[in-house]
Amino acid sequence: MSSYRHRYLPMTDQDEADMLQTVGAASIDELFRDIPDAVRYRGTLPVSAQLDEPALWAHLRELAERNTDVSRCISFLGAGLYDHHIPAVIGHLISRSEFYTAYTPYQPEISQGELQAIFEFQSYICELTAMPVANASMYDGATALAEAGLLAAGAVRRKRLVVSRGVHPEARQLLATTARGIGLEIIEVDYIAANGSTNLELLEQTLNDQTAAVIIQSPNFFGCIERIADIATLAQAQGALLAVSVNPLSLGLLEPPGRLGADIVVGDAQPLGIPQSFGGPTCGFFAVAEPLMRRMPGRIVGQTVDRSGKRGFVLTLQAREQHIRREKATSNICSNQALLALCAAVYLSVMGKQGIQEAALLNARKAHFAASAAASVPGYSMPMAAPFFNEFVLRLPDKLSYAALSERLWSDGILAGYDLEQSYPELAGHMLLAVTEKRTRADIDRLLARLEEYA
Amino acid sequence: MNGNQPVSGSGGQPFIFDRSKPGRIAYSLPDCDVRELPAEQLIPAELLRTVPASLPEVYEVDVVRHYTALSRRNFGVDNGFYPLGSCTMKYNPKLNEDAAKLPGFASIHPYQPATTVQGALELLFTLQNDLAAITGMDSVTLQPAAGAHGEWTGLMIIRAYHESRGEQRTKVLVPDSSHGTNPASAAAAGYTTVTIKSDARGLVDLDALRAAAGPDTAALMLTNPNTLGLFESHIEEIAAIVHRAGGLLYYDGANANAIMGIARPGDMGFDVVHLNLHKTMSTPHGGGGPGAGPVGVKQLLEPFLPKPLIVCHPVGTYGYDDNRPHSIGRIKPFHGNFGILVRAYAYIRSYGPIGLRRVSECAVLNANYLLSRLSTAYDVPYPGLCKHEFVLSGARQKALGIRTLDMAKRLLDFGIHPPTIYFPLIVEETMMIEPTETESKETLDAFVDAMLQVAWEAEHSPETILQAPSTTVVSRLDEALAARRPILHCDCD
Numbered sequence: 001m002s003s004y005r006h007r008y009l010p011m012t013d014q015d016e017a018d019m020l021q022t023v024g025a026a027s028i029d030e031l032f033r034d035i036p037d038a039v040r041y042r043g044t045l046p047v048s049a050q051l052d053e054p055a056l057w058a059h060l061r062e063l064a065e066r067n068t069d070v071s072r073c074i075s076f077l078g079a080g081l082y083d084h085h086i087p088a089v090i091g092h093l094i095s096r097s098e099f100y101t102a103y104t105p106y107q108p109e110i111s112q113g114e115l116q117a118i119f120e121f122q123s124y125i126c127e128l129t130a131m132p133v134a135n136a137s138m139y140d141g142a143t144a145l146a147e148a149g150l151l152a153a154g155a156v157r158r159k160r161l162v163v164s165r166g167v168h169p170e171a172r173q174l175l176a177t178t179a180r181g182i183g184l185e186i187i188e189v190d191y192i193a194a195n196g197s198t199n200l201e202l203l204e205q206t207l208n209d210q211t212a213a214v215i216i217q218s219p220n221f222f223g224c225i226e227r228i229a230d231i232a233t234l235a236q237a238q239g240a241l242l243a244v245s246v247n248p249l250s251l252g253l254l255e256p257p258g259r260l261g262a263d264i265v266v267g268d269a270q271p272l273g274i275p276q277s278f279g280g281p282t283c284g285f286f287a288v289a290e291p292l293m294r295r296m297p298g299r300i301v302g303q304t305v306d307r308s309g310k311r312g313f314v315l316t317l318q319a320r321e322q323h324i325r326r327e328k329a330t331s332n333i334c335s336n337q338a339l340l341a342l343c344a345a346v347y348l349s350v351m352g353k354q355g356i357q358e359a360a361l362l363n364a365r366k367a368h369f370a371a372s373a374a375a376s377v378p379g380y381s382m383p384m385a386a387p388f389f390n391e392f393v394l395r396l397p398d399k400l401s402y403a404a405l406s407e408r409l410w411s412d413g414i415l416a417g418y419d420l421e422q423s424y425p426e427l428a429g430h431m432l433l434a435v436t437e438k439r440t441r442a443d444i445d446r447l448l449a450r451l452e453e454y455a
Numbered sequence: 456m457n458g459n460q461p462v463s464g465s466g467g468q469p470f471i472f473d474r475s476k477p478g479r480i481a482y483s484l485p486d487c488d489v490r491e492l493p494a495e496q497l498i499p500a501e502l503l504r505t506v507p508a509s510l511p512e513v514y515e516v517d518v519v520r521h522y523t524a525l526s527r528r529n530f531g532v533d534n535g536f537y538p539l540g541s542c543t544m545k546y547n548p549k550l551n552e553d554a555a556k557l558p559g560f561a562s563i564h565p566y567q568p569a570t571t572v573q574g575a576l577e578l579l580f581t582l583q584n585d586l587a588a589i590t591g592m593d594s595v596t597l598q599p600a601a602g603a604h605g606e607w608t609g610l611m612i613i614r615a616y617h618e619s620r621g622e623q624r625t626k627v628l629v630p631d632s633s634h635g636t637n638p639a640s641a642a643a644a645g646y647t648t649v650t651i652k653s654d655a656r657g658l659v660d661l662d663a664l665r666a667a668a669g670p671d672t673a674a675l676m677l678t679n680p681n682t683l684g685l686f687e688s689h690i691e692e693i694a695a696i697v698h699r700a701g702g703l704l705y706y707d708g709a710n711a712n713a714i715m716g717i718a719r720p721g722d723m724g725f726d727v728v729h730l731n732l733h734k735t736m737s738t739p740h741g742g743g744g745p746g747a748g749p750v751g752v753k754q755l756l757e758p759f760l761p762k763p764l765i766v767c768h769p770v771g772t773y774g775y776d777d778n779r780p781h782s783i784g785r786i787k788p789f790h791g792n793f794g795i796l797v798r799a800y801a802y803i804r805s806y807g808p809i810g811l812r813r814v815s816e817c818a819v820l821n822a823n824y825l826l827s828r829l830s831t832a833y834d835v836p837y838p839g840l841c842k843h844e845f846v847l848s849g850a851r852q853k854a855l856g857i858r859t860l861d862m863a864k865r866l867l868d869f870g871i872h873p874p875t876i877y878f879p880l881i882v883e884e885t886m887m888i889e890p891t892e893t894e895s896k897e898t899l900d901a902f903v904d905a906m907l908q909v910a911w912e913a914e915h916s917p918e919t920i921l922q923a924p925s926t927t928v929v930s931r932l933d934e935a936l937a938a939r940r941p942i943l944h945c946d947c948d
Contacts, residue, residue, distance in 0.1 A: 004813045006806065008546055010895035011817045019824040019896060028816045031823055032717055034686045034840050039723045045716050047585040050807025053550060060801060064559025066574030068567070077564050080788065087482065089515060091556070093522040101531030101547050103539060104743035106875075108934075109927040110867055112468070113529030114742040117522070120471055123944035127508040133943050136743070139600040142788040150643075173785035177761075180784075181611060181644045225502055253494060255504050277555075278575055279565035279789020280600070281745030293941065299743065303945075304937035311467055312929040316937040322603070322639035323878070327648045332603045332639035339741030342522075349471050349518045353510045355482035361494055362487055368497045369489035387498045410568065418566055441488035 002028075007053070070276070070415065074443045078391050078434025079221070079418035080141070080168050081279060082271050084249070085438055087350045090273045094343050104299070104335065108314045115313035118301045118338060121345040128251045128348075128356075129265040130258025131287035136299035137341040138284030138333065141245060141268025142171035145215065146178035147286065147297045147331055148243040148264045152213030153184050154330070155295055156241060160185045160210045164198040166220030167245065169423035175215070184212075193426075196224035196384025196393065200234065207238040213264075217245040218257070221423075222384055222432065223367075223391030225254065232261025248272055248285070248344075250389045252351075252360030263289045273347030274340050283340035294320060297331030359437055363390035367435035370444045374433070377448060379455035383430070391434045393420065393427075397455050402431055408454055414447055468528060468928075470945050471521050475511035481518050509947040528928050529742070530872055536898050538825075540844045540875035540887025541634070541682055543712045543734035548805065551737070551798040560797050565789035569774045576773030579765040579790065582800045583749075589811065590708070590728045591721020592751030596760045598791040602709055605729030605748025606640035606676070608761060611783045612727060612752060613674045613703050614644055615759040619781065624673035624702070630659050632683055632879040634709060637676045646673055653881055657683040657837040664696050672702035679706065679723065680713050680842035682879045682887070684822065694724025703727065703756075708748075711735045712891065713819055713843035716812030726753045736799035747795040761786045817892035818843040821899060825890055828903045832910035836882050843891075849884035857913040857920050859884040864931060865912070865923035869905040 002016070016028070025031055032040070051059055075083045094100065098113065105111030118136045125134035138144040149161045161179060163172060165188050172188070179186050189203045198216055207214065214235040218226035228244060235242040243264040244257040249271040257265045270282040288296055294317060302316030322329040351359060367390040375382040379397030394417070396405060406416035417433035424430075435444065494503055513521075531537070537544035555561065563572055583595040599605035610627065617624045627641040630651050638648040649667050654660040659677070668675075675697045679687045687693060697704055706725040712735045714720075720728045732738050733746035740746070752760060758781035766776045806814060819842050826835070826845045834848040849859035863873035863886075875887040890899060912919050924930065 002813055002816070004809055006810055006813070008548060008805075008893050009813065009817055010893070011820070015896045016820065019820055023820070023823045023827045025823070028820055031816075031819050031840055032686075034688045035718050036688060036691060038691060039718050041591075041717060041719050041722060045808040045811060046588045047808050047811065048581055048804050050810055051804050053805070056801060056804055057550060057554075059804070060554040060797075061557060061559075063574035063578050064554075064557035066577070067559040067563045068571040069558040069562040070564065071558055071562055075564065077566055079566055081564055081566075083562075083564075085484070089481075089518055093519065093526075095552070096523065096526035097533035097547075098526040098529040098531050100552075100739045100741050101533045102529055102742045103537070103542055103544060103740040106539070107530075107863070107867065107873060108932050109864070109924050109929055110530040110872065111528075112928055113525035113527065116468060116470075116528070117525050117742075119943075120945065123470075123472070123947055124510065126944045127510060127947050130506075139604065139744075140788055143600070143604075168788075170785055170788045174788065177611065177784040177786055178643075181607070181614075182642075183645055225498065251504065251508065253498070253504060254502055256508075259505070275561040275794070276564050277561050278563050278572070278793035279791075280787070281792040281794055283745075293943075300941075300943060302937040303942040304933045306929040306932050308930060310929055312932045314932050314934050314937050316934070316941060316943075319938070321635075323635040325639070326635050327638035327642040329635070329639040329642070332607055332636050332643045333601070334603045334636050334639075335601045335744040335746055337741070337745050338743035339739075340745060342742065346518065346522060348510055349513060349521070350481040350515070351510065352475075352479075352481060352512045353507055354480060354512065355484070356510055357504075357507060358484055359482070362484055364494065364497045365487055365492060366489055368492070387502055389498075406568075410571075415564070415567065437485055440485070444489070 073413050073415045075415040076417045076433045076435065076447065077415045079432055081276050082434055082436055083438055084271055084436050086273050086275065089350060090343055090346045093346050094339055099342060100339055105315060108312065112312060114338060115301050117342050117345055119303065119313050121341045122301060124345055124348045125285045125287050128248055128256065129287045130256035131265050132290045133293045134285060134287040135296050136301055137336040138286050138298055139337060140280065140282045140284045141266060142168065142174045144266035144284030144286045145171045145245050146175045148266050149175055149179060149213060149215060151264065151292065151295050152241040152243060155292055156212040158210055158212035160187060161213050161215060162187050162189055162206050162211050163215040164189050166191045166198050166222060167215060167217040168221050195386045196222040197226050197386040200230060204234050207234060207240060209238060211238050211240040213241040213243050215243045219247055219250055219389045219391065222393050223388040224384055224386035225388060228257055228260040228262065249360055252356035253364055263292065269340065269344040272344035274343050281337060281340055283337040283344055295330055298333050299336045362437040366437065366439055367392060370435045373448050374451060377451045377455060380451060390436060391432060394431050394433055396429045396431060400454060402429060405454055409450055412450055414450065468524055472511045472945055472947050474513050474517045474521065477512055479512045479514045481513055481515045535870050536894060536902055537872040538874050538888045538890050539872060540889040541709050543889060543891055545737050545891040546893035547737055547739040548802065551801040554801045555794045555797045573773055576765055578800050579796060580767050580773050582796055583765060585803050586730060586749055587751055589715055590730065590751045591719030592728055593754045594757040594760060595749055595751040596764060597749045597796055598761050598787040599729065599748040599750055600787055600792050601744065601746045602729060602731040602748045603636040603640055605750045606636055606707065607643050608786050609705055609727040609729055609750050610640055610644035612756050612759045615783050616756055617673055624671055626671045627673055628667055628675040630677065631881050632681050633676060633678065634682065634707060637707060657685050658687050659693055661689060661692060664693060668696050668700035668702060670701065672700045674703045674705050676705040676707055678710050680710050683837055683846050684841040684844040685837060686842055690723045709734060710843060713815055715815040716808060717815050726756060732795055732799040737802045738795045738798040745792050745795055747792045759783055814892050821890040821892060821894060825888060825899055829906055832907050844887060844889035846882050847886045848882050849886060852913040853884050855913050855917065857917055859886055861920045862909050865909050865920045866905060867924035868926045871902060871905055
C-alpha cells in the first residue's frame, strides 16, 4: 500500500486493495511485470521537489514577479505580438470549464457549444479577410504561413516558394525549416530600402513557371502596407498563388486581401484579445479561395442537421486529415487552438461592426501621431515611406546605438521597440515601434522627451 | 456556402449574428487623445476597406449570455467521466490555470530583454531539466506546439543527424497500431513510411521489423505502451534491431501517463521523445488546443535541436542559446506555448518525483480494474495486463446489429463521454478506454454499470441503442451531408 496522499488522487488503501483483488494482482508492482527488469526505473526521478499548494502558489508568484510585465512599463514593443486592451468578458468566458476542459469535439452531440463557437470563428475570419472558407485555426500565424506554402506547392505542383523579406523573420525561418522537410526551394525577395515594401521589380524578375506561390505579409514586418493587388497580378501571370499574412486588427481599416486577389490568407489572431504570454499560445487563422477548400490543413467545422432536421455542427471534410489519410494527409496537424479561437471570437463579438473599425483607426491615429512626432525630433527620421498601420521604423541618430537607447528608455520605464539589426544587418540603428490604442498621449510624449534627451 | 438551410428553431442556439441590432455596442475604447485625422489622411484611400466586415452589433450581456449558453452545450472533464483513449483526459488543476494568468506570465513579451524575464526563463530551464529526467533524455526543447508538431520536429532532428553523417536514409517505420500523426509527420519531414504489422499479442512483429530494417531506415516510431495499452516487452530487442541497421528510435509520448517514474524511454533505447503536456502533464485540452509537445533527445542529437534553447549561465542568470550552427532551425515563433509550459511546470511541482510515480501507478490500476470488470460483457482482443489504457472490441455486439458507434452514442445518455472508437485500426469495432488516475472507484463503477447495461440492451433492447442519444441537445448528426454539401460559415449579413 502507498502512504502517498494527494488532492488530485482519489485512490484509498481500501480502493487499492479492492481493485487489486478484482484484477487478481497482489500489488500494483505486479501490474508492471511485463516491463523487463533491464528497463525498469528503480530510482527516484531527479525532478523538482513537491510543493504543497500554498508553497506552490507562493513559488509561482515569486517567479512571475521576477518578470516585468507590460502593465509595469510603457511598451512600444510589437514585432508580431502586441499590447492591446483585452476586454474583461473574454477571460471570464474562456474560463468556463465546459470549454477549456473539453477535447476536440469528436462526439458532436455533446460538443455543440464548441463546434458552434468555432463555426462562428470561421465566419468571423471569412468576414474579416473577405475569403470564402476558413478553418478552425492553426498553432500560430507563422506555422499557418508555412502551411500556406505547403498547400500552394501541392495545389500548383511546383516546388519553389518566393517570399518577401518583409515577412516576419521568425516566420521565414520557420518556413525554411518546413520547406526543407519536403524539399521545397525558397527564394527571398528584398524590400525597397526607401519604402519598406516589397520590391516589385525584383519580384517580377524572380517569378517564373516554377513558382508555386508568392508569400507576403501586409502590413509587413516593418509595418508597411504592401501593394497586394499588384503582387496578385504578378503572381497570377506566372500561374502562382498568392499567400498573404495579415494583422487581423488592421482589417478593421484596410482593404482585405480577399478583395485584392489573394488565394490564401493567414495570420495570427493574437491582436484579437489574446494575451502576449511570452509569445504563446496564440492562434493562427487560415482562409482560402474555394478551389483550395479540400486542400486546407487542420480541423474544419461544418453545419448539418440531426435526425429531426435540427441544425447542428460537426467536424467535416475529414478525408483530408491524418487520422484517415495517415501519410497522405494534407498536413500532420491534429489539433487546433480552439480555446484561443474562442478568445478571438469573443473579442470580435465584443468589438462588433463598429468597434473593430474604431479600434483599427485609433491604432492608426496614435501610431501616425507618434511616428511624425518622433521623426521630427532632431537626429531621428522615418526611412521607410510606405503607408503603415500601427507600427513603423524609426532611424536613430548615428551616434546613438539601439543598445544604449533601449537601456536608457528601460531605466525610465519604457520598453523600447524591436532592434531591427537582429534580423536585418543592414538596419543597424533602426528600431521598430508599435503604438496600440493603449498608449496614451502622455506615454507618447514621455517617449518623445526621452528621444530628444538622448539624441 | 452559407447557413441558409432549414432550421428547426425549437431549442436551437441562435448565432451571435442573430442577436445583432444596429446601434448596440459591447466595446469600450480609450479616447482618442491625438489629432483625430480622418483615415484617408493617414493611409491612401485606395488601401482602405470599402465594405465593413459584417460583425454583429450586440451589447455586453448578449456576448456573455451567448457564450455561456454555448458552454452549456459542451462537455468537458469538469462535467464528467471522459475515458477517451490515448488522450489522457485527466483533471486540469485550477491552481495551474491561475498561475498562467498571473500578469508576470501572461503579459510579458518574448523580445523583452532577458534580464527582465528571469522568472520565466528559470521556469523554462527547470522544466527542460524535469522533462529530461522523466524521459531519461539528455536535452529538451520546449518549442513544439503539440504532439504532432513534436513528432515532426523529432523527425527533422533525426534527418539532420543522418545527413550530418553523409547518409540519405529515406524510410520511417511505423507499427500498424500507431497514431495517424506518425506517418503524416514522417511525410512532412520528407520520409516515406513502412508499416510494420503487429503480432498476435498486439506487439511489434519482430520478424517483420527485422525484414524492414535496413540501410534506408531512418527511424522507427513507437508508442510504448502502444495504442492497445500493451507494453512492448521486447523493447530492448526492437531497439537493437533498429540501431544495428543504423536507424534511430522515436518515442511517441502520447502514452507516457503509464510510465512516469516506472520506466524511461531513454533507458529503453529511444533516441528522441516527445511528450504531450496536455495529456501527461494535465494542461487542459482547451476544446482541441492549445497543447505543447516538448522534444527530448540523447546527447548525440543535441546539436540539431531547434533554436533557441534556454540556458543557465555560470553566474546563475538565464538566457538563450541561439548560436547553434547544426540546429534544424526554427520550428515555432518565440518560445513555444509558454502559457501551457507554466501549467505543466506547476503540475510537476504539485507532485514531485514520488507523486508522479503514484500518478502512473493509479492510472494503470484504474485501467486494469476496468478491463477486468468489462471483460465478461465485451470481447477483449488482447487479454492480460494492460497499462494506462486498453481496447475492447464490439464484435459480439456487431453480430447483433449494434455497432460500436451506436454504443458510444448510447453512453452519452449516461452523461459519460464515450471512449475513443474505431482506433487503433487493427481491431474490429474498437473501443479504446483510458480512465486516468484522477477518477475514483465510484466513477469507474458507474461507468462499468453503464457499459454493462449497454451490452444488455444490445441483446434485449437494441432500439434503445439505435435511437440514442435521446438526452442531448441534438440527436445524431448527418456527417455525410456536412461533407457532401459543405456549409462552413454563417450568412452574416
